[in-house]
Structures are given as C-alpha cells and as structure tokens.
Amino acid sequence: MAEEPDGPDRRTLPPMDIEDPARGSYRKVRGRPGRDPVDPDEPLAVVIEVAEPGYRPAGVDVRAVLSETLFTATVAAADLAGLDRDPRVVAVELGGRLDQID
Amino acid sequence: MYLDDADIYPDMDPRLQQALDRRGRGLRTVATASSSADEIGVVALVEDVDAWTARSDVRPGAVVGEVDRAWLVTARVPLTRLERVRRADGVRSLKPAQPLHPVLQATVPEIEADPPALPAGTLAAGGAGVLVGFVDSGADFAHRNLIRPDGSTRLVALWHQDGPSTQDSPFGYGKRYSARDIDLALSQPDPYAALGYGPAPDSPTRRGSHGTHVVDIATGNGKGSGVPGVAPAADIAFVDPAVSDIVWEGVDVVGSSFGDSVQLLEALRFLFDEAGDTPCVVNISLGTNGGPHDGSSLVEKGIDALVAERPGRAVVIAASNSFDDGIHAAGTVPAGGSVDLRWVLPESISAQGELEVWYAGTDRFRAELITPGGQSLGSVALGANGRVRADDGTTLLFVSHRRADPNNGDNVLGVFVEDRLPAGTWTIRLHGEQVADGGYHAWIERNDASQSSFAEPHDGSHTLGSISCGRLSLVVGSYDAHKPGKPLSFFSSAGPTRDGRQKPEISAPGHAVLAAHSRTGTGVTQKSGTSMAAPAVTGVVALVLAEAAARGVVLDAGTLRRIVTESGRSDPPTGTGGWDDRYGSGRVDAADALRAVQKLDGG
Numbered sequence: 044m045a046e047e048p049d050g051p052d053r054r055t056l057p058p059m060d061i062e063d064p065a066r067g068s069y070r071k072v073r074g075r076p077g078r079d080p081v082d083p084d085e086p087l088a089v090v091i092e093v094a095e096p097g098y099r100p101a102g103v104d105v106r107a108v109l110s111e112t113l114f115t116a117t118v119a120a121a122d123l124a125g126l127d128r129d130p131r132v133v134a135v136e137l138g139g140r141l142d143q144i145d
Numbered sequence: 146m147y148l149d150d151a152d153i154y155p156d157m158d159p160r161l162q163q164a165l166d167r168r169g170r171g172l173r174t175v176a177t178a179s180s181s182a183d184e185i186g187v188v189a190l191v192e193d194v195d196a197w198t199a200r201s202d203v204r205p206g207a208v209v210g211e212v213d214r215a216w217l218v219t220a221r222v223p224l225t226r227l228e229r230v231r232r233a234d235g236v237r238s239l240k241p242a243q244p245l246h247p248v249l250q251a252t253v254p255e256i257e258a259d260p261p262a263l264p265a266g267t268l269a270a271g272g273a274g275v276l277v278g279f280v281d282s283g284a285d286f287a288h289r290n291l292i293r294p295d296g297s298t299r300l301v302a303l304w305h306q307d308g309p310s311t312q313d314s315p316f317g318y319g320k321r322y323s324a325r326d327i328d329l330a331l332s333q334p335d336p337y338a339a340l341g342y343g344p345a346p347d348s349p350t351r352r353g354s355h356g357t358h359v360v361d362i363a364t365g366n367g368k369g370s371g372v373p374g375v376a377p378a379a380d381i382a383f384v385d386p387a388v389s390d391i392v393w394e395g396v397d398v399v400g401s402s403f404g405d406s407v408q409l410l411e412a413l414r415f416l417f418d419e420a421g422d423t424p425c426v427v428n429i430s431l432g433t434n435g436g437p438h439d440g441s442s443l444v445e446k447g448i449d450a451l452v453a454e455r456p457g458r459a460v461v462i463a464a465s466n467s468f469d470d471g472i473h474a475a476g477t478v479p480a481g482g483s484v485d486l487r488w489v490l491p492e493s494i495s496a497q498g499e500l501e502v503w504y505a506g507t508d509r510f511r512a513e514l515i516t517p518g519g520q521s522l523g524s525v526a527l528g529a530n531g532r533v534r535a536d537d538g539t540t541l542l543f544v545s546h547r548r549a550d551p552n553n554g555d556n557v558l559g560v561f562v563e564d565r566l567p568a569g570t571w572t573i574r575l576h577g578e579q580v581a582d583g584g585y586h587a588w589i590e591r592n593d594a595s596q597s598s599f600a601e602p603h604d605g606s607h608t609l610g611s612i613s614c615g616r617l618s619l620v621v622g623s624y625d626a627h628k629p630g631k632p633l634s635f636f637s638s639a640g641p642t643r644d645g646r647q648k649p650e651i652s653a654p655g656h657a658v659l660a661a662h663s664r665t666g667t668g669v670t671q672k673s674g675t676s677m678a679a680p681a682v683t684g685v686v687a688l689v690l691a692e693a694a695a696r697g698v699v700l701d702a703g704t705l706r707r708i709v710t711e712s713g714r715s716d717p718p719t720g721t722g723g724w725d726d727r728y729g730s731g732r733v734d735a736a737d738a739l740r741a742v743q744k745l746d747g748g
C-alpha cells in the first residue's frame with residue numbers, strides 16, 4: 044500500500060512567540076501591522092493629521108495639502124517615533140495598498 | 146504523486162469542474178467578445194425560465210426551446226457562482242457552451258439620463274462646463290468617444306503617476322500631459338507612442354482597459370461607438386496610478402497593488418486643483434477589504450476635506466464587489482466566554498492571507514490561534530504581538546493585537562499568514578476578558594488568485610471597500626438593468642458602515658455594461674462590476690452640477706448628496722423612501738435629480 048502523504052492540516056507548528064508589547068509600538072501611527080519598515084532611512088509616504096491649523100512638524104517633506112490640518116508627506120522611517128511623541132500631531136497613516144475594484 | 150481531494154461540487158459537468166479547479170489554482174479563462182475572463186458560457190436545462198433569468202448571477206442568452214418538459218437556455222455565469230447555479234432548484238443540467246452575443250448597453254435610458262427623459266427647460270447641456278475626473282487605469286485618449294467633433298481631445302489633463310518625472314511633475318513624480326500634448330499625439334500615426342502613454346493592449350484575459358470603459362460610461366460622447374455616456378459634453382481629466390494593466394493578470398496579480406492611499410489623495414488634490422472654480426466630480430474605483438470601515442482613516446478624512454473645500458465638488462466611489470466572497474464576519478463576544486472565527490484558507494492560497502478584527506476600545510479580548518489540525522499555537526493578549534517562525538527564521542504567521550487605534554480609539558487584531566502554512570479551516574478564538582460592548586467585525590483582505598473566506602454561512606453585510614466609508618463620498622452599488630426586476634448584482638457590496646451610517650448612497654446599472662474598448666478607436670466591450678455603476682452616478686452628478694451652475698445655484702456637499710439620494714427610485718428596492726443596504730436610497734434617477742435642482746432655483 045502506498046504511503047499516505049501527510050495532509051497539510053497534519054503539520055505541527057511551533058507555538059507563537061509572544062513579543063514585548065511595549066517594544067516599538069506607536070500610539071499615533073496607523074499602518075499595516077507586520078509590514079513595519081526595517082530600514083530607518085526608508086522614505087515613507089504618509090498622511091498626517093495635526094491639531095493646529097498650518098502646523099508642519101520638522102523633518103517632514105510636505106507633498107499635498109488637503110486641509111489646514113491634513114496633508115500628505117514623505118518622512119523617514121526613523122522619524123515616526125518623533126511624530127508619535129509630538130503633541131501637535133494627531134495621527135500618522137502610512138500609505139496603504141489599494142486594489143482596483145472591477 | 147498522489148490523488149488529492151478537490152473541494153468542488155462533483156455532480157457537475159467535468160469541464161465546469163475543471164474550470165473551477167483552474168480558477169482555484171490562479172488560472173483564468175480567456176475573455177471573449179461576449180464573456181469576461183471571470184465567467185463562462187453555459188447551456189442549461191431549467192424548469193422555470195423566469196426564475197432562471199431573474200437570478201442576478203445568470204446573464205441570460207437565448208431560450209433555445211422546450212426539452213423533456215423543461216427549457217433549454219444559454220447564459221453566462223461567473224465562475225465563482227457555478228456551483229451555486231448548478232445546485233439551484235429547477236436547474237436540471239449545466240454544460241459549458243460557446244460564447245454568446247452580448248446584451249445591449251442599457252445604462253443611459255435606465256437611469257433617465259437620455260435627452261428625451263430629462264425635464265423640460267433643463268440647462269444641464271450634457272454636463273458642459275463641468276470637469277469630470279477619474280482615478281483609474283488606462284485612458285485611451287485616442288478613442289473617438291473622447292475626442293471632440295473637431296478632432297481635439299476632451300481631456301484637459303492626464304497625469305500618469307508612474308510616468309517619467311520632470312521638473313513640472315505634480316508633487317514631484319510622474320508625468321502630466323496637457324490637452325496640447327495630447328492633441329499633438331493625436332495628429333501622429335501612432336498616438337500612444339507619440340505621447341509616451343497609452344492603455345495596455347488586449348491580452349487573453351483582459352479586453353479593454355478599465356479606465357477607458359469607465360470614462361466612457363460617465364462622459365463618452367458616442368462619436369466613435371454611436372452610444373453616448375451620461376454627461377457627453379463634460380470636460381475630462383484623468384490620473385493613472387498603475388504601472389500597467391498587465392500586472393492584473395494570472396497568478397502574478399497576487400500581492401500587487403494599484404497605487405496606494407497617499408497617491409490617491411494626491412490624485413484628488415491634482416484633479417480638484419485642475420478644476421479650480423469649475424464644478425468637479427471625481428470617480429474612483431479603488432479599495433481593499435480591510436480597514437476600520439467607520440470613516441476614520443486619514444484617506445477617508447482627506448477625501449471628505451477635499452470635497453468640503455468648496456461648493457460644487459463630489460467624489461463618487463464604487464461600493465466594491467465583495468458581497469458574495471465571504472470576507473466579513475461579525476458577532477458579540479460574551480464576558481468570560483469566547484467566539485470562534487473560522488477562516489478557510491484554500492489549498493491553492495498564494496501570497497499572504499490577511500485578516501483584521503475591529504472591536505470597541507472599552508473591551509479587552511484575547512486572541513487564540515488554532516490550526517486546521519486543532520493545535521493551539523497560543524494566545525495574544527491586547528497590546529501584544531505573536532509570531533511563528535520557520536526553521537530558517539522567516540515569519541510564517543504574525544499576529545498584531547493593537548490597543549486604541551489613533552483615529553477611532555478602537556482595538557484591532559491583525560493576523561497575517563504565509564502561503565506555506567497549512568490550508569484548511571483555521572480558528573481565531575476571541576476570549577472576552579473585559580467586555581463592555583462585546584461587538585466585533587472582521588474582514589479578510591483581498592487576494593485575487595486564491596481568496597480565502599470565513600466558513601459558511603457567510604455574512605455579506607458591511608462589505609464596502611476600505612475607502613468607501615467616509616462622510617461626504619457618494620458610494621454606488623450595482624444592479625442588472627437588463628432584467629425586468631432590476632435585480633441586485635450578486636457581487637455588489639453591502640453597507641452599512643461599521644458605525645452604522647447608511648452607505649452605499651445609491652445604485653446604478655453595473656451588470657454587463659457595454660462601453661468603450663481601448664485601442665479600437667470606435668469599439669465597445671463589456672464589463673461588469675460596481676466600478677461600471679459608479680461612473681453612471683458620476684455622470685448624473687456632472688449633469689446636476691452643470692444644471693446648478695447654469696442657474697447660479699450653489700451646491701455644497703450636503704445639498705448635492707440630498708439631491709442624489711432623495712431622487713433615487715424604489716421598487717426595487719422594496720417600498721418607498723427607505724434605505725437598502727445594497728441599493729442604497731434607490732436607483733439613481735438623472736431626470737428627478739435635475740428637477741430637484743430646478744426646484745432650488747424656484748422652478
């Protein structure tokens with residue numbers, strides 16, 4: 044009798060490693076979890092919301108102004124921590140994938 | 146080598162089973178003149194022709210005749226619906242068939258936008274004086290429907306975001322082509338080569354570019370095809386964020402994307418800047434399945450901000466085509482208890498699978514992951530991450546359990562799996578550790594080659610696209626205008642938003658729509674989807690904006706929204722004046738929308 048192959052659902056996986064929740068977590072940055080940039084110099088396209096009209100945080104390269112408190116920008120990955128700490132920054136959203144709706 | 150079980154309904158013609166198997170492996174059928182790449186022509190023996198033709202997943206062809214006290218009929222059926230159609234009551238037989246002749250385009254007369262249906266004294270003038278913008282792939286500026294009678298282009302600007310950058314590039318990237326650039330190219334033997342831009346040629350799986358088709362529905366003048374769109378006198382501006390249509394074919398489609406949300410906002414900024422003081426409506430058919438679905442994302446806030454910036458602006462977005470995909474689940478986690486989310490990964494899954502669960506920031510869940518074989522991999526508490534690594538150190542599975550999203554304060558669980566993980570039904574067990582609300586919504590991200598889903602029964606509600614839940618956008622569902630009952634398209638996504646707002650706002654014909662076929666000059670091709678419905682509404686909005694401008698009526702976003710929704714027709718949807726989670730406030734009605742503007746002008 045031929046040996047029955049292991050079905051894919053028979054495979055045993057190692058248990059999950061649970062990671063320190065405090066490490067590297069941003070309060071104000073919304074992106075795709077698990078897709079965090081690893082290169083601190085990596086330029087990121089983001090949308091930034093600020094609390095004060097006209098405020099532009101240092102280090103961000105503003106691209107398009109959407110309103111007095113909302114704009115698109117390019118930032119270095121290493122600058123996300125500073126934006127996260129900036130009390131005048133409300134939220135930062137990393138550019139997210141969009142698919143064509145047929 | 147060994148025989149593997151296939152999860153395909155066995156009591157079906159072997160060739161249809163093969164078609165489903167091929168689809169499951171990421172292969173696609175070939176588009177023909179009458180069938181898109183995602184559907185197949187069939188010959189069926191049915192007991193009730195009316196019940197057969199009323200199905201929204203059946204595009205009827207011909208009634209051939211009576212056989213054994215049943216009816217032999219031809220039709221086209223989406224591959225995703227083959228098994229359900231075969232199992233439907235009264236369907237005795239289903240066989241693959243030769244391609245059929247396409248049905249006729251019916252959008253403009255159905256939505257009361259043809260000139261005889263418009264109200265007396267209308268000043269809409271086909272949308273003249275309005276700029277209609279599109280963010281889409283592949284604008285065929287050489288199609289005659291987009292050219293004026295004098296031979297000049299109707300495009301006032303075209304920004305190819307992936308084109309060669311110049312000093313004048315909008316926001317520093319891509320290439321902007323002016324009307325003059327396009328006119329010069331049109332005078333050359335090969336206008337696409339002359340301009341350095343053009344829609345992708347046809348391929349075995351795609352006939353005609355998406356963008357050209359969409360532009361024609363809203364604004365084509367019919368000088369090539371003979372059938373004008375809804376607002377044939379409007380000006381046109383186009384932003385193409387795509388590298389190429391080609392990346393959307395075959396297994397390579399998985400993991401690819403059509404630009405991103407930042408590029409989209411910059412496209413909108415560009416289009417509204419091009420418009421200046423001119424009334425402007427922008428059509429979008431982009432999105433994904435994930436996201437908070439409450440309008441709190443910054444891309445949705447950005448769309449709202451641009452619409453609110455000045456009167457006479459609108460953004461129209463396709464609802465999405467996910468109603469039938471099993472990509473949403475919702476429920477309530479009891480305090481001290483648990484709920485299982487059952488996530489079915491197909492054998493053929495390619496690229497990553499992704500799932501998001503959103504729940505109230507006042508609650509605290511713990512997420513336990515269980516493999517198809519019943520092995521618990523452990524639990525991830527709120528605020529923690531979990532990861533499973535392969536022997537080589539690469540991540541096979543990642544779980545992020547984030548506390549208090551910055552934009553809405555809710556908690557979100559994200560689960561990401563690699564295609565190397567076992568297929569089958571995975572379980573995400575949500576344990577209610579601290580529960581004040583208990584409610585949750587979950588979405589599975591899109592994967593065109595091998596879409597995973599929740600286990601049946603499916604919940605098609607809350608399946609609007611990721612950028613379609615803003616407060617000022619107009620979101621459009623799809624129905625089939627070729628059938629007497631105007632049934633919903635089986636794919637047309639449903640609302641409401643996660644925070645309970647009524648979206649989609651309106652619906653329009655999106656089933657088997659014939660419109661401009663790129664690189665043919667005068668031809669048409671057929672496509673189906675909510676992205677064929679959205680431009681019909683975009684065209685209506687252009688007529689409304691033109692009527693208002695001609696009368697000096699100022700339309701802010703709220704007024705424009707009321708005009709479109711309050712003029713929607715019912716039956717279907719059932720009743721009067723109500724909101725339906727897929728039709729929205731009804732079927733769009735251009736004539737009544739223009740009458741509403743006339744009333745604002747004292748008419």
